[in-house]
Amino acid sequence: MMAEKQTPIYDIARSQGAAFVDIGGWLVVDAFGGEQKSIPAMTRDVALLDRSARAKVLVDGAAASAVVERAWDVPHLAVNGGAVHAQGAVYRLRHDRYFLSAPPGLEATLESTTARAMRQEDGLLTITDVTHGQAELWLLGPAAAELLSRLCGLDFHPASFPNLTARESSVAKTAQLVIRCDAARQRAYAIVGARSLGAYLWQTIIEAAHDLNLLLCGEALLLALESSKERDAGS
Amino acid sequence: MTEAVSADKMRRAAPAGQLIDHERSFIFTFDGKPVTAHPGDTIGSALARAGVQILSRSFKYHRPRGLRCCAGHCPNCLVQVGDEPNVRACLRAAQQDMVVEAQNAWPSLRRDALSLTALGDRFLPVGFYYKTFIRPRALWPAYEWVLRHAAGLGRVNADTAPATYDKQYLHADVAVVGGGPAGLSAALAAAQQGARVLLFDENGELGGHTRYKEIDRTAFGRDWGLEINDMQSPIPNLDIYTNTTVLGYYPHNYLAAVRGNRLFKIRAASVVVATGAYEQPLLFANNDLPGIMLGSGVQRLLHLYGVLPGSTAVVVTVNDDGWQVAHDLWRAGATVSAVVDLRSAAPTSQAAAFKEALEGAGARVFLDSTIVAAAGKGAVQEAIIAARGVRGGPTDGGSTRLPCDLIAVSGGWAAANELLYEAGAQIAYHESQGEFLPHALPPGIYAAGRVTGSHSLQSQIKEGREAGSAAAAYCATGKVQENFAHAGERREESAPSVEQDAHHSAIVTDGNGYENVRQGKRFVCFCEDVTDKDVRTAIAEGYRSIELLKRYSTISMGPCQGKMCSVNAILLCAHANGWSVAETGTTTARPPAKPVSLGVLAGQQMEPVKVTPVHDWHRQHGARMMVAGIWLRPEHYGDPTAEVQAVRQRVGLIDVSTLGKFRLTGPDAPQLLERLYVNRWQKLSPGRVRYGLMCNDEGVVLDDGVTACLEPQEYYMTTTSSGAEAVYEWIQWWAQSGWGDGVHVTPVSDVYAAFNLAGPQSRAVLSRLTPDDLSNDHFPYMHVRQMQIAGVPCRVLRIGFTGELSYEIHCPAGYGQFLWEALLEAGADHGISPFGVEAQRILRLEKAHIIVGQDTDALSDPFAAGLAWAVKLDKPAFLGRRSLARVSEQGPALRLAGFKMENGAPPPAEGLQIVQPEGDGALQIIGHVTSSRYSPTLQEAIGLCWLPAAMVVDGQPFTIRLDDGRLVQARVHEGAFYDPKGEKLRT
Amino acid sequence: MLILDCPNCGARNTQEFRYGGEYNPRPAEPDAADDAAWSSYLYMRHNRLGLQKEWWYHRAGCGLWFLAERDTGSDKVSRTYFWSREQIP
Known part of the structure; x- marks a missing residue:
């Protein structure tokens, strides 16, 4: 039997009626209730997705900046800044730490591409694949910022938190990395943190959204959003 | 001679009332009796319209009490609504089928048995619990039972189903507290300058006192009317929160506010306080009778709810506001039999017009006079008036008795300055105005409107605009505007037309003359039933300072928290001591400024809990879970003894994913290990594992664990589950303060799941899942190997916490569930059993292995703990060496x-x-x-x-x-x- | 609630941090320190009213340690910065 990989949300999602699809050996939620939910559009709509299977890599070192810029051909970033590239995105968390993000299965690519750009004079550089160790929950839709502000004291106003910003703070009393990563013309936030807290965070987000229109969604929603975006672009 | 007042409280020609929808109505009950209400009514307004005057019994003397302020500031209307005690009836919206009951009265409001305590008031003087009901000691249990049942307000039902509470964080450049004319103007001005503005008002609609006080808006043109009526936030960077009460000010402009069941936590760059003022009562005998209301309370009932609270009214005032109250009453159809103005000069401007109209309607006007007493049984029936010069003498000498069923008191204003105090404003008593007003504000804090003593609408709007602009400018530049005159410095015509000291002297009358006539108690504090005589007694007993007076008499310590009594208490204290008000000082304002339920403060239940990748399997296979720090772990699966036996005789499997795990990389990784641990690391070659003991510089054991060398410059360190976070902080502290060159420490605790396969059969079981050579020669004790197990890439450590042949298998966490089941399946033929924390505890104890934190404490060094073998004093410097050298010499x-x-x-x-x-x-x-x-x-x-x-x-x-x-x-x-x-x- | 300025993340609520104690540099040669000096390092602190240099850890944030200069009387923090070898202890 082929080994299958489960995210920390797998058990809860199954009990909440999810249907799964295999992506790179991970059991990923396709949709809840067997149907693709409606697209978040109304002010009180927000979708919650488990995207913990996504590739996540940490790059640590005094020369992290130089190496990452070289490897991924991205501009120089200030702390908390981010940039996208062909395979995914990079975010600068500290002077000497970067967080690399990509779709599931690309962790080896993230590691090797970054490693190849290392030079002798860069000094010690440590590249760590933390894909298995972190939950990654996405909030997407017009009410995403409002829901997050029930659990997190950061200022989500666009002026303080523009797209592709990454900040580490406290969400529901746990240490999390919050990334604004708008997708398919929707406001979106990724909350990345310890895997062992994933189930707690999922439940707490659901409870906090008691008076909002929370949609539990899977990858099928994002596909639907992407294709609707293409349709709009083409029309 | 008193004229009998008709008991028929007919409400004739009641005015419409802005909030009420008279077309529809519904029923709720009060003490079992049905009461009609309309949408928009509060419980209090509906009861008032129905002629119910007694709403509660007072705390100590159980005196009947009725509506007074209608603004939620006084304790008179506290009722029980279903499960919820201490609801302010004047604020809570009435609803269909609501069950409302009186508190603190038995058997009924009308006939409260405990009102007899008034007769025994000799035994209940101020501070009575320090003086009475103490001896004989044998009777104390009886006293306690009686007092315990008599004390308290409201009833708590322990079975109440929990409601949903939550919170929200808000951010602003300018936070404006109060949506009256000053606050509204400030919010608009700041927003127009581009600031992000939040405006909070505790009422359902904006306008503040202009909602119930008719003001002449024509002088201010259309703009003002537009600001009030069309308020649906015309400006995108202005957010308005109505029905939201700001509870307190915290450091760095942090505000707490509540709306319904939601707590807001607000961070603002600057704050404008426009919270208005509380109308104050006057002191006279029986000033707590139902039917005696504040002038503003009467106006709220009239204009917001369309209720006329009496048919024959006497109005007592220290300022022009009372004249408007009297005029409003007359226009609503009440008979105003008299207006009693404490000032000697006749009122001017608009108040003069009111006076003329009232006199024309037959009202008597008493200038330079005051109310001496109110009389009535269960409700006010008579007001006794005397000229202010008169002191002492029998009742009939120099006083007038006026039959009435309503006394409206406009006793002056006290700024609602709690938030300003909390923000560090300097506030002083203005003799001329009789109010405590701010004269210096910290940077970023602004105040406008009645909270700064400005009682004219024009001033309020102007100050609001200035404050809002200044606040916006402060946010932009971080500088306080030099040309912005702080509150208190500009006193144009903004002072109310209060004659010098009218309120002050009204409170601080020399009461001796009136005591000669037993006319009744003069209450200063309605919440705690403290009279002015109590205040003088306390001071005479030596509790002279305002702080001691407060704590001894409990004045201002009730539900109103001083809104109705602080100022009067300070004035009385100053007078009795012969001090100035400035010398007397004030007590300290602390949050919350308004009552708040504990549920809102508790908020949404958020208790972080960590679970392993195999958590669901444990639960589904009969595990009894236990809380271990922040983790949920299986304690056992039904029979820990059997689990121990399985491990000793065959093979067992335990989930140890909770272990702390760290990756150390870099050329200086061994050196860091040498410094942090008491053991040697330099010679640990790839493939080997060593037990590490970590001490602090005192030589006290901090943590232990095993560290494996995977490759040169690649180490895998484990720590105890409970110590993982603390150890990481500890290591980072040293690394970031000088020991971090050439080494990186990356936390990977959650990246790997970990299972311990332990028992004589463990090798046999593992062999079934891996092609690797597991013989003792190829994979000895205290070594690490990387291998595929069931197709999953793992690192395996041969260590022995349980004392049996065992393999600690670490795999990427996503595979955890799969690998756990694969191991159990492979071990089925060997009689494998999962085992939990309890069995592990027994197994390790049989080997006398210590658990750091259980067998060691904050004083335990390794020599004492039997770990001397781990300490290598002869290696170069490490944490703890200096202290351990000493211990080693002396012996523990x-x-x-x-x-x-x-x-x-x-x-x-x-x-x-x-x-x-x-x-x-x-x-x-x-x-x-x-x-x-x-x-x-x-x-x-x-x-x-x-x-x-x-x-x-x-x-x-x-x-x-x-x-x-x-x-x-x-x-x-x-x-x-x-x-x-x-x-x-x-x- | 107070705000603390993390040198990496900027202004945050103090709840995100853990106080790490008064700055107390370790003697360069612990073995050479006499008992009084070593004991002083382990157990004694200045605890002054006024400007204090102290450690803070951004536990719910970047996870970095930094130093703050805070007036213990007014609670006003004048400076936050990372430790570096060059600074005067």
């Missing part, structure tokens, strides 16, 4: 020892004391038990304990004291209880 005073119980005795509870009986029967404590279990393998009770070093000799007997006082015997046992040579580990 206490030592950790293994023990067995004598005579088949059961295991003593962990924590029990070890004692040395002395000659006279006394017991000296010489140690304690840290770990203790019944060992199924050895079939006797074993454990670990601390003993004086001299006693730690194999076979030495000692005595343990059980909780019930019995003494039991135990004997020291040196070394491991099971497999003392450690042969099983190394097979």
Whole structure:
């Protein structure tokens, strides 16, 4: 039997009626209730997705900046800044730490591409694949910022938190990395943190959204959003 | 002679009332009786319209009380609504089928048995609990029972279903508290300058006092009307929160506010406080009778709810506001029999017009006069007026009795300055105005409107605009505008038309004259039933300062928290002591400024809990879960003894994913390990594992774990589950303050799941899942190998916490569930059993392995804890070496020892004391038990304990004291209880 | 609630941090320190009213340690910065 990989949300999602699809050996939620939910559009709509299977890599070192810029051909970033590239995105968390993000299965690519750009004079550089160790929950839709502000004291106003910003703070009393990563013309936030807290965070987000229109969604929603975006672009 | 007042409280020609929808109505009950209400009514307004005057009984004397302020500031209308006690009836919206009941009255509001306490008031003077009901001591239980049942307000139902509470964080450049004219103007001005503005108002609609006080808006043109009526936030960067009460100000412009069941936590760059003012009562005999209301309370009932609270009114005033109240009453159809103005000069401008109209309608006008007493049974029936010059003498000499069923009192204003105090404003008493007003504000804090003593609408709007602009400018530049005159510095025509000291002297009358006539109590504090006589008594007893007076008399310590009584208490205190008001000072304002329920403060239940990748499997297979720090772990799966036996005889599997795990990389990784641990690391070659003991500079044991060298410059460190976060912080502190060159420490605790496959059959089981050579030659004890198990890439450590041949298997966490099941399946033929924390505790105890934090504490060094073998004092500097050198020389005073119980005795509870009986029967404590279990393998009770070093000799007997006082015997046992040579580990 | 300025993340609520104690540099040669000096390092602190240099850890944030200069009387923090070898202890 082929080994299958489960995210920390797998058990809860199954009990909440999810249907799964295999992506790179991970059991990923396709949709809840067997149907693709409606697209978040109304002010009180927000979708919650488990995207913990996504590739996540940490790059640590005094020369992290130089190496990452070289490897991924991205501009120089200030702390908390981010940039996208062909395979995914990079975010600068500290002077000497970067967080690399990509779709599931690309962790080896993230590691090797970054490693190849290392030079002798860069000094010690440590590249760590933390894909298995972190939950990654996405909030997407017009009410995403409002829901997050029930659990997190950061200022989500666009002026303080523009797209592709990454900040580490406290969400529901746990240490999390919050990334604004708008997708398919929707406001979106990724909350990345310890895997062992994933189930707690999922439940707490659901409870906090008691008076909002929370949609539990899977990858099928994002596909639907992407294709609707293409349709709009083409029309 | 008193004229009988008709008991028929007919409301004729009641005005419409802005909030009320008269077309529809519904019923709720009050003490079982039906009451009609309309949408928009509060419980209080509906009861008032129905003619119900008594809403509650006072706290101490159980005097009847009725609506007074209609703004939620006083305690008179506290009722029980269903499960919820202490609801302010004047604020809570009435609803269909609501069940409302009176509090603090038995058997009924009308006939409250405890009102007899008024007769016994001799026994209930101020501070009575320090003086009475103490002796004879034998009666104290009886006193306590009576007092306990008489005290308190409201009823709590322990079975109330929990409601949903939550919170929200908000951010703003400018936060404006108060949506009256000043606050509204400030919010608009700031927003127009581009600032992000939040405006909070506790009412359902904006406008503040202009909602119920008719003001002449024509002078201000259309703009003002537009601001009030069309308020649906016309500006995108202005957010308006109505029905939201700001509770307190915290450092760095942090505000707490509540709306319904939601708590807002607001961070603002600047704050504008425009919270208005509280109308104050006056002191006169029986000033607490139902039917005596504040002038603003009467206006709220009239204009917001369309209720006329009386048919024959007497209005008493210290300022022009009372004249408007009287005029409003007359226009609504009441008979205003008299207006009593404490000032000597006749009112001017608009108030003069009111006076003329009222006199034309037959009202008597008394200038330079005051109300001496109110009289009535259960409700006011008569007001007794006298000229202010008159002091003393019998009732009839110089006083006038006026029959009435309503007394409206406009006693002056006290700024609602709690938030300003909390923000660090400097506030002083203005003699001329009789108010405590701010004169210096910290940077970023602004105030406008009645809270700064401005009572004219024009001033309020102007100040609001200035404050809002200044606040916006402050946010942009961080500088306080120099040309912005702070509150208190500009006193144009903004002072109310209050004659010098009218309120002040009205309160501080020399009451002696009136005491000669037993006319009734003059209440200063309505919440706690404190009279002005109580205040003078307390001061005479020596509780002179305002702080002592407050605590001794409990004045201002009730539900209103001083809104109705603080100022009056300060004035009385100053007068009785012969001090100025400035010398008297104030007590300290603290949040919350308004009442808030505990549920809102508790908020949404958020208790972080960590679970392993195999959590669901444990739950579904009968595991009893236990809380271990922040983790949920299986304690056992039904029979821990059987689990221990399975591991000793066959093979078991335990989930140890909770272990802390760190990746160390870089050329100087070994050096960091050398510095942090007491053992040697430089020569640990790839493929080898070492047990590490970590101490601090005191030489105290902090943590232990194993570290594996995977490759040169690649180490894999594990720590205890509970120590993981603390150890990471510790390591980072040293790394970031000088020891971090050439090494990186990356936390990977959650990246790997970890399972311990333990028992004589473990090798056989593992072999079924991996092609690797697991023979002892190829994979010896204390080594690490990377291999595929069931197709999953793993790193495997051969270590031996349980004392059996065992393999600690670490795999990427996503595979955890899969690998766990694969191992169990492979072990099925070998009789594999999952085992939990309890079994593991017993297994390690049989090997006398310590658990840091259980067997060691904040004073334990490795020499004392039996770990001297790990300490390499001859290696270069490491944390703890300096202190440990000393301990090594002197030897520890206490030592950790293994023990067995004598005579088949059961295991003593962990924590029990070890004692040395002395000659006279006394017991000296010489140690304690840290770990203790019944060992199924050895079939006797074993454990670990601390003993004086001299006693730690194999076979030495000692005595343990059980909780019930019995003494039991135990004997020291040196070394491991099971497999003392450690042969099983190394097979 | 107070705000603390993390040198990496900027202004955050103090709840995100853990106080790490008064700055107490370790003697360069612990073995050479006499008992009094070593004991002083382990157990004694200045605890002054006024400007204090102290450690803070951004536990719910970047996970970095930094130093703050805070007036213990007014609670006003004048400076936050990372430790570096070059600074005057």
